[in-house]
Amino acid sequence: MFDLSKYNTFNLTVYSQCGREIKSLNDLKAPIQKPYIILGGGSDVLFTEDFEGTVLINRIQGVEISKVEGPLPALLQKIYQKEQSDHSHQSGPSLKGNTKEFNDKAFYKIRVGGGVILDELIDELIEKGIPGLENLSLIPGTVGAAPIQNIGAYGVEIGDFIESVETFDLETGAIRIFSNEECKFAYRSSVFKEDLYKSLFITHVNLVLPNEFKPRQNYAGLQSHEFKDPRALRDRVIALRNEKLPNPKYVGNAGSFFKNPYVPKQCFYDLKLQYDHVPAYEQDDGSYKLAAGWLIDKANCRGIKHGQVGTWGQQALVIVNLGKAKPHEVVAIAKYVSTEVKSKFGIDLIPEVRLYGKHGEKEWAQI
Numbered sequence: 575m576f577d578l579s580k581y582n583t584f585n586l587t588v589y590s591q592c593g594r595e596i597k598s599l600n601d602l603k604a605p606i607q608k609p610y611i612i613l614g615g616g617s618d619v620l621f622t623e624d625f626e627g628t629v630l631i632n633r634i635q636g637v638e639i640s641k642v643e644g645p646l647p648a649l650l651q652k653i654y655q656k657e658q659s660d661h662s663h664q665s666g667p668s669l670k671g672n673t674k675e676f677n678d679k680a681f682y683k684i685r686v687g688g689g690v691i692l693d694e695l696i697d698e699l700i701e702k703g704i705p706g707l708e709n710l711s712l713i714p715g716t717v718g719a720a721p722i723q724n725i726g727a728y729g730v731e732i733g734d735f736i737e738s739v740e741t742f743d744l745e746t747g748a749i750r751i752f753s754n755e756e757c758k759f760a761y762r763s764s765v766f767k768e769d770l771y772k773s774l775f776i777t778h779v780n781l782v783l784p785n786e787f788k789p790r791q792n793y794a795g796l797q798s799h800e801f802k803d804p805r806a807l808r809d810r811v812i813a814l815r816n817e818k819l820p821n822p823k824y825v826g827n828a829g830s831f832f833k834n835p836y837v838p839k840q841c842f843y844d845l846k847l848q849y850d851h852v853p854a855y856e857q858d859d860g861s862y863k864l865a866a867g868w869l870i871d872k873a874n875c876r877g878i879k880h881g882q883v884g885t886w887g888q889q890a891l892v893i894v895n896l897g898k899a900k901p902h903e904v905v906a907i908a909k910y911v912s913t914e915v916k917s918k919f920g921i922d923l924i925p926e927v928r929l930y931g932k933h934g935e936k937e938w939a940q941i
């Protein structure tokens with residue numbers, strides 16, 4: 575039996591039949607006992623029971639940096655142009671830093687091993703004077719896992735900067751490189767979540783990053799600040815996260831447990847009749863993104879405890895292990911929270927964390 579307790583940030587005591595740390599492409603060429611699942615930092619997973627298979631843990635290292643002379647590639651231009659146009663349509667406080675001209679004469683290409691810790695990468699890049707990822711500071715997990723969920727924070731998603739993703743198919747042994755478009759990045763989602771692609775092990779991620787610092791500070795908490803460099807923005811993001819979110823080093827958790835729901839306009843208007851302030855963000859298609867944490871709070875589920883599990887007092891979207899939690903206790907509180915939100919608002923909450931049972935990944939409805 576392989577002890578998974580140090581491979582899941584919920585810090586649950588669970589086991590798999592086998593476990594292997596993968597440090598290079600060669601390690602993937604040895605036969606692998608099925609079923610198997612792939613883990614990065616284990617920061618976005620919930621094991622609902624022991625797993626009767628092999629766990630492959632991505633530990634491929636390496637950061638190769640090259641500076642390219644030339645204008646910003648289209649991928650980067652797109653992000654900053656979108657920010658400028660969002661900004662020009664937005665009412666409220668003026669957003670700083672996003673009105674810079676695209677006069678970069680160089681950019682960076684970075685090839686990163688899938689097992690590199692994302693936050694360590696961000697720190698290293700900033701140290702070397704390479705900006706772009708600072709809003710993602712302190713998100714736990716590895717670079718290889720980041721594209722799967724298209725992880726995001728403070729208005730930035732990792733997919734914004736991914737030029738391509740290199741994969742090894744555990745079924746066929748084929749190497750396949752996915753372009754940004756082929757990755758089909760969406761809100762906390764990508765092609766790598768589709769069943770067809772679950773046999774793909776992400777070996778490397780290729781990023782493109784700007785040469786010049788263009789702070790992205792649309793989110794509250796960042797807006798009223800003047801950031802002189804990426805380090806200052808990173809420090810602010812870290813401070814904000816530390817104020818609100820439990821550090822998995824000390825309190826077991828997997829970050830946001832549920833995704834923010836997208837609802838029709840009418841649903842948002844109905845909520846506005848009941849509450850003075852409803853945090854909601856209008857989308858291009860007319861729907862609204864609601865804050866799952868706010869819904870959980872209003873359903874009286876913030877800071878609740880059931881046995882060794884609770885929801886975090888400062889951010890109800892995070893489910894925490896208060897000591898020696900058992901997987902079924904985490905499932906029970908998650909089900910309780912989603913049921914309360916459903917009965918109060920008629921809105922379904924869907925987990926952002928991936929759920930693994932005895933035979934592999936499971937859907938929320940199967941639990």
Ligand code: NAP
Binds near residue numbers: 726727855865
């Ligand atoms: P918050 O500021 O309390 O805001 C609640 C929600 O409203 C956020 O989830 C965010 O959606 C949305 N939001 C806030 N300002 C927005 C804006 N200007 N435009 C569009 N949407 C906006 O959130 P928080 O809990 O302190 O988290 C802050 C950031 O860290 C968020 O971006 C959150 O996603 C991120 N975070 C990520 C994880 C993770 O596991 N990936 C864990 C914790 C926090 P979005 O979530 O879509 O940004």
